[in-house]
Amino acid sequence: MTLTETTRERAGTLFRQHGALVVLGVLVVAGTLAFDTFLTPANLTNIATASSFLAIIAIGMTFVIISGGIDLSVGSLFVLGGVLAAYGSQYGTLAALALPLAVCGLFGLVQGVIIARTGMAPFIVTLAGLLAARGLMLSLTGEGATTYLVEDETFAAIGQGSPAGIGYPVFVTVAVLAVAAVFLQRTGFGQNVYAIGGNEDAAALMGVPVSRTKIIVYLVSGLLAGLSGALNAARLSSGVTILGIGLELDVIAAVVIGGTLLTGGAGGLTGTIAGALLLGVIQNLINQAGGLTSAFQQVVSGAFLAAVVIVHRFLSRRAAP
Amino acid sequence: MRAALVLAAAAVVLTGCAKAEAPTATANPADAQAQQQVVKSPSAPAGGGCTIAQHGSPKFDLKSAVVGFSQSEKEANPFRIAETKSIKDEAAKLGIANLKVTNAQSQFSKQISDVQQLIAQGAQLLVIAPLNSDGWEPVLQQAAAKKVPIITIDRKINARHCADYVTFIGSDFTEQGRRAADQMIEALGGKGKVAILLGAPGNNVTTERTNGFKEQIAAKAPDIEITFEQTGEFTREKGQQVTEQLIQSNPDIDGIYAENDEMALGAVTALKGAGKKPGDVKIVSIDGTRGAVQGIVDGWIYAVIESNPRFGQLAFATAQKFLDGEPIPEKVIIEDREYDSANAKDSLGQAY
Numbered sequence: 001m002t003l004t005e006t007t008r009e010r011a012g013t014l015f016r017q018h019g020a021l022v023v024l025g026v027l028v029v030a031g032t033l034a035f036d037t038f039l040t041p042a043n044l045t046n047i048a049t050a051s052s053f054l055a056i057i058a059i060g061m062t063f064v065i066i067s068g069g070i071d072l073s074v075g076s077l078f079v080l081g082g083v084l085a086a087y088g089s090q091y092g093t094l095a096a097l098a099l100p101l102a103v104c105g106l107f108g109l110v111q112g113v114i115i116a117r118t119g120m121a122p123f124i125v126t127l128a129g130l131l132a133a134r135g136l137m138l139s140l141t142g143e144g145a146t147t148y149l150v151e152d153e154t155f156a157a158i159g160q161g162s163p164a165g166i167g168y169p170v171f172v173t174v175a176v177l178a179v180a181a182v183f184l185q186r187t188g189f190g191q192n193v194y195a196i197g198g199n200e201d202a203a204a205l206m207g208v209p210v211s212r213t214k215i216i217v218y219l220v221s222g223l224l225a226g227l228s229g230a231l232n233a234a235r236l237s238s239g240v241t242i243l244g245i246g247l248e249l250d251v252i253a254a255v256v257i258g259g260t261l262l263t264g265g266a267g268g269l270t271g272t273i274a275g276a277l278l279l280g281v282i283q284n285l286i287n288q289a290g291g292l293t294s295a296f297q298q299v300v301s302g303a304f305l306a307a308v309v310i311v312h313r314f315l316s317r318r319a320a321p
Numbered sequence: 322m323r324a325a326l327v328l329a330a331a332a333v334v335l336t337g338c339a340k341a342e343a344p345t346a347t348a349n350p351a352d353a354q355a356q357q358q359v360v361k362s363p364s365a366p367a368g369g370g371c372t373i374a375q376h377g378s379p380k381f382d383l384k385s386a387v388v389g390f391s392q393s394e395k396e397a398n399p400f401r402i403a404e405t406k407s408i409k410d411e412a413a414k415l416g417i418a419n420l421k422v423t424n425a426q427s428q429f430s431k432q433i434s435d436v437q438q439l440i441a442q443g444a445q446l447l448v449i450a451p452l453n454s455d456g457w458e459p460v461l462q463q464a465a466a467k468k469v470p471i472i473t474i475d476r477k478i479n480a481r482h483c484a485d486y487v488t489f490i491g492s493d494f495t496e497q498g499r500r501a502a503d504q505m506i507e508a509l510g511g512k513g514k515v516a517i518l519l520g521a522p523g524n525n526v527t528t529e530r531t532n533g534f535k536e537q538i539a540a541k542a543p544d545i546e547i548t549f550e551q552t553g554e555f556t557r558e559k560g561q562q563v564t565e566q567l568i569q570s571n572p573d574i575d576g577i578y579a580e581n582d583e584m585a586l587g588a589v590t591a592l593k594g595a596g597k598k599p600g601d602v603k604i605v606s607i608d609g610t611r612g613a614v615q616g617i618v619d620g621w622i623y624a625v626i627e628s629n630p631r632f633g634q635l636a637f638a639t640a641q642k643f644l645d646g647e648p649i650p651e652k653v654i655i656e657d658r659e660y661d662s663a664n665a666k667d668s669l670g671q672a673y
Contacts, residue, residue, distance in 0.1 A: 046437045144521075145527070147523060240429055
């Protein structure tokens, strides 16, 4: 950002940062006016709880994308985390949480090390991670035929309890968001993430620990995907094996709609949360409308994603030198 | 370059929407009655059924009630098209004005939030075609809190009868597997190598169709060897892909048991591609879609065991019985027909 920022650039930045939030607001108002079953506590808490699993993963993905990378393994780590949590629950609450975090964290760590140390493209490394994690999940469950049930009551309560009508997953999301926001905006680590996403070579020359930062970013992404999977298993009381296919694309969509640039170097977490909620609200509104088939949800989400990218492009295009 | 990636991602999201197959018109209105599901067992509700008093649901008039129907898979295969149509048609026939239909597009997380939303929208009766048998806890809790009766169709939910759901209406999938095995034994003369195209993992349909088939083969035709098993996930393209691999790795295969018609039709395409002639490999499948019955007429498929998707009439009749205070059994098992070369041509009109 320079001092000679043009109006258009400023408008671009504003749109990028708050566009999703504005559209979310517009949709909520429209939904309230159009359907009397939209703005009810039950419906809103359903949207919030259902969106929280996507949001937790999207928080990790925001770090990855700001650093200029991509993590395609999160959908597989989500389902693997769920299966491991359900499997681990027979050994108690701690095992149910520790097992998915350890394994998914390890996946993230290994991917990060490979990306940082060999310079291989994150797209390919995490695509390999996607396949490996799903393969591991299938081998644990007899090709998906075995569904482990959550045996531990305390663990199940983490997913199912809802103090004041709001599910624990929502509280977990808020807590993760708060911690992540502090790290991203208030620490040297956060600055490093932005720096290597903006210009990796320049960042390296300035003494930013590029490798270490990248490794941490993929580790965090893996951990959060595992956490989200574990929470979801607690909510469903079982390690459902058919989840998470294509979830990474929804997560990337939420992050990009939220204003984080896929080219890295710019973006933020509030936009990501707005993006995740936006996908949930679009789905809810299309169900409310009833007559539309749910294929429309994908059309609308896809069209919205395309619109966001086009507007970004248009508003942030610099004057020709 | 990354911009291209976004576009690629957007394209994936966009093309994700189902390319719905146009439902074929019913050939003969006189067949309409014959196509409806018939209850096989139990003919009279056995003791220990679930009554509305035990369940705790308030009584309501079905016509003016809000009824939610949650479909599991994309309506890209004939079974799902026929199933949803049957529910909608029957609701229209009974004058149920407020039927809300959702489709989870094969995403389980979406199905959970779909049904939760139906409950939040005030659904008084839920008809669910579950994508997966486990993982329904959040829905069951909310439904129990509001005393909303749940009827599951075509697949089961692993939960407690009456406390969690009123009844399951569907076929006896183990029996379908056994009948498919009988057809296979007949086709091969009791001897040969057979491959199984398994359905999607994680639900009772696949497990039971597999178990029934294997039990019957083991009991009646020990000379038939099952040499290959691989999931085709109930889809045509996966069925084709797996069969292509099968022909490469086991060229001497004599029969293929496909756990649904879509996979069987994929297998037919793969066999054609490999230069096989109709009847070289005996295919037996389950469902009774028009494409598969046509496959029997054309000589590619040996036999099809029906799995009737027309749940509408039986589902709402069961709901009405429940509201009238009759005890409802845990399972309502429907009767399925079978198609082979003897009746396929004449029965095309009854296939869906």
